[in-house]
Amino acid sequence: MEKKHIFLILLIVGTAFWGISFSVTKLAIGNYSSSLFMFYRFLGATIVLSVIFWKEVKKTSLSSLLVGAGLAIPLCFGIYLQTLGITHTSASQCSFVAGSCVVIIPVLKLLFYRKAAPLKIWVAAVIALCGLFVISIKENFNISIGDLYTITGSFGFSIYLIMVERQAAVRNLISTIVPMFAMSTVLAFILALSQSDGNWMPANQTFWLGIAFCALFSTAYMYTVSNISQRYISAEKVAIIYLFEPVFGAITAVFMLGESISWRILLGGCLIFAATVISEVKFKKPALVVE
Secondary structure: OOHHHHHHHHHHHHHHHHHHHHHHHHHHHOOOOHHHHHHHHHHHHHHHHHHHOHHHHHOOOHHHHHHHHHHHHHHHHHHHHHHHHHOOOOHHHHHHHHHHHHHHHHHHHHHHHOOOOOHHHHHHHHHHHHHHHHHHOOHHHOOOHHHHHHHHHHHHHHHHHHHHHHHHOOOOOHHHHHHHHHHHHHHHHHHHHHHOOOOOOOOOHHHHHHHHHHHHHHHHHHHHHHHHHOOOOOHHHHHHHOOHHHHHHHHHHHHHHOOOOOHHHHHHHHHHHHHHHHHHOOOOOOOOOOO
16 A cells, blocks of 8 residues: 555544544533643643654754744644634534635645645635535624634644645654644643633543543644655645544534534535545546547
8 A cells, every 4th residue: 555545544544533622622621721721732742752753852953943843833823723713613613614724725825835736626625615604604694703713723724734745845754743742832831821810730530631632642643644644645635634524523523512413514514525525536537539
């Protein structure tokens, strides 16, 4: 099996972890600060990955530190706003809206790098945008504050994916993973300092179980696989593969939180899933028969 296909499978497994994490995060945060939750999530991931990649950590160069720190800024921005979004809307809706990066990435690459995506990516992006419109836009064309936080966070996450793709083309990103999460921890700590009510050690088992799950699976595992996989898969395709995330997110929200799936979420979800399929199908031009 080609490495591209192996990482494709690993990414889809990771999207399951991400989808589950929306419900886990909503349950775990409760009345606590979203930035405090994010701080412990990044701290846990940094510790785990420091152990796993200890050989890389010992020989970390200044270049790796700088690249990791640069990647941490849009990543932290994106995750913070999406975590904030979860506290203002349902977990299933938040997971679908987070998929807006599939539309944002080709637009940003065209604007800043003059790099046009293949036609099928644009078709998939438009279909996904229609799905997001169905899910997010309510009567009188109103959009909730939770959806606004999530969509804005998707801009940060889209910039992160584009930066990862560009760096992965010129270097091995394994050495930047720990510095990236270490800087993310510092940024989240600063946010937590400004928002914390003084309770840095919540006496709530659900909070810490949520931290453990998100730190290990939806952060340490998923972002490591994502960074490495972009040596073989483009940012646009990675973003569209991530649209499996809301499918898992919606299913988990039904069973864990008792959320109901409205016709909007169902229809919009089907459109987003169709976009995923279109982006991965190889369309062959019909052969010309010369008589």
